[in-house]
Amino acid sequence: MGEKEKAKSTRKKKVPQWAKFFPDFIIERDSEKCINCRICVKECSYGAHIWNAKKKELSEDHTKCVGCHRCEAMCPTRAIVIRRNPSDFREHAVWTPWFIKNVYKQADQGGVLLTSTGCTIPFRSYFDHLVLDACQVTNPPIDPLREPMELRTYLGPKPDALEVEAAGEGRFRLKRPLPRQIKLEVPIMFAAMSYGAISLHVHQGLARAARDLGTLYNTGEGGLHASLYEFGGNTIVQCASGRFGLHVDYLKAGVAIEIKIGQGAKPGIGGHLPGEKVTEEISKTRMIPVGSDAISPAPHHDIYSIEDLRGLIFALKEATEYQKLVFVKIAAVHNVAAIASGIVRAGADAVVIDGLKGGTGAAPTMFRDYIGIPIELAVAAVDQRLREEGIRNWASVIASGGIRCSADVIKLIALGADAVYIGTPALIACGCTMCQHCFTGKCPWGIATNHPELIKRLPPEVAYEKIYNLVHGWAHEMKEMLGAMGLNSIESLRGNRDKLRAVGLTETEMKILGVKHAGE
């Protein structure tokens, strides 16, 4: 940015900025309702509301509005409405405003298009073409309010068989203990979102919610803030290519270590936390100087092959004395099944598959929208491949990327996942309006920011309560759906594709998903 500013000033004045001519949103202010309280000016971190002190009036810079609706929500007299800019370009089926405006932006500034959240291209959503079964007559549906309904899930490698010995009086005991397992009371975990990408308050909320729900949250690659070590029993620490904030106490802080190879929102590239976001606290946590860019390289520079991955998995296990499980997270790409098989054979205790629709705090638009494959297909392919190789028990499969509701969770488990990660739903629970500008670090809702004033807008207790409520609700819905299917335990759904039917999918799609068409 700095470089560009400089370039601009040396250039001749007034090169038009096409992108500024055509704002995405317009701010409508009802002057009859407006009382000039200027709350909107304070609330808008992008500076779209302007107070003219001389004239004592409010005006708007529509080009700065990102459509986050913060001002609209906070306006005490409901005087503001944010609308899509009704001014249209001439219709063109190929050159939609999205592509025209992207060309303008790049022509203006010559950079990479940046964005946030997950893929917005309306590729077929397989979730929306799968329906679930329910019992009628021959098998009683089960009411989870009256009967036990179990969501408990254990993550970790399982042997193919148990060894048991007699312990007298008709009792038995294990001949040797199971490999280490992680207990989840609900198979929904919180996906890696780093401190830096999101605020410390959200991290604190996630950690508390994970503890009270009996599940896990993931630190992401930004290290672990000192205040969060007490939640270690519910923490997955991440080891990504930048190795930020990574030291042995950090590795030992959680119950699992996740090696992040890739992310569904941006497969094949690393991450970038701009220096402006590296505040004092973040600098301490990430172990980098204040104000310096935190750039994670695209590959781990010690992993150029699968055997290198095995090296890192066991280096981490050695460093933590085999007390922690090691997960490996990859983006769902074309060859995901073979890669997952390699990862399991390399010794990972769980393989995390992040699909095309997985979210991010910042990614190049081209990567977010066009790279990777949908999670539904990826999970089906991975589960099937691991079964064919007889190694499905060796590691758990965790799915993420594009989950929007509890039925999506149920469908992924029926396709073969042990558990899922959710990221975006947890943030929406905290008030996110999906304006897709997390990368600016100015989140007016106090979520994807670390600006000291902005983070006050979302206290940790609020984040905790909202996230807890969301997962509590989803868990209840999952129990109801299981009960309707005549199941009283989640493991009887895992990989149970008989419980799914396709509506409107092709033969190939159904073959990959391993499901029949509705009516069959």
Add this chain to the structure above:
Amino acid sequence: MKDISGCGLSGVIHRKGELIPGEVIIKSICCQEERGNGLGAGFAAYGIYPDLADYYALHVMADHRKALEDVEELLAHRTYMAHEEPIPTRRTPGIEDPPLFKRYFVKPKYEGETRQLCEGTEDEDDYMVSLVMEINTRIEGAYVISSGKNMGAFKGVGFPHQIAEFFRIEEYQAYIWTAHNRFPTNTPGWWGGAHPFTILDWSIVHNGEISSYGTNRRYLEMFGYHCTLLTDTEVVAYLLDLLIRRHRLPIEVACMALAPPFWQEIDRMPQEERELATAVRTVYGAAMLNGPFAILFAYNGGLVGLNDRVKLRPLVAAEKGDMVYMASEEAAIRAICPDPDRVWAPKAGEPVIVELEPGSIPNQRSYLRGPGEKTGAAVCRYPG
């Protein structure tokens, strides 16, 4: 594909291995006529081939002569055959166009690749399992309906009294009998879909619906079992074979895997028990039979009754002297044993396990409490 059924069961065992005439089981199962609809019935009998007790008795059902010829060609290559004969049947009113039935008494013939199913050991039983899978999946129109030693299954489309008459069940005597009366609700009458389901000497009769069928089936596929008979009960036979024979779990532990306690119960158990139950649920979660069921399963040496973990299907047990009875209805027991010493309703998930006294019969198997040194998995791969 699976079918859903609500059916009648009956089973009887003599603890000392004395033979029980076929009329007894016929009377008991026919007493539960209302539990079936004429679309399937069957019997399993143990101890019926004492002269060929060392041979695997393959009961083969075939849609046409060609299928039988294919089976015979395969058996000629893969087995030593001591005897073969048609299974005696008689014309029975109401039974139209039955398939062909033949039985073969065989032993494995090893040549070349013998380790088809289970790495490590050259096990005759494993050999037979893979042979049965091969016939069922590869030979069009032929199905092995039982494959154990000194036992056999007889089943088909009809009411129990018709199937009994067709297979001349009254001419057999056995130390264990099980019988089934079927009420399927969504598959056409098909002879292979009747109960019992068997693999080796395991036989299962089942009343219920296995909602976890998809999970169970895909779990079994990992271990080389392929479900071909279009009915959910088939998975139970293969699960028992996997858990008890191949993984060498004591029968009580295997039953715990099929109908495990709830976590809320496990959390209250003493440590050692809790660890075992947790491990069983963790490792064998995909073997859990979810949904309502009552099953009777038998093997050369025992009869076991088991209910689902919330007991959504009826099961009653009774004993009188050396005889133990289990059935869907108490009436079915009292029809053949009017004054039992004890009658009880087994609790949800608690198996009733009755084994013959040791040394009662040739090739006797015992899985109760699993003999100390032999307990544990035969082929146990720990990852990593």
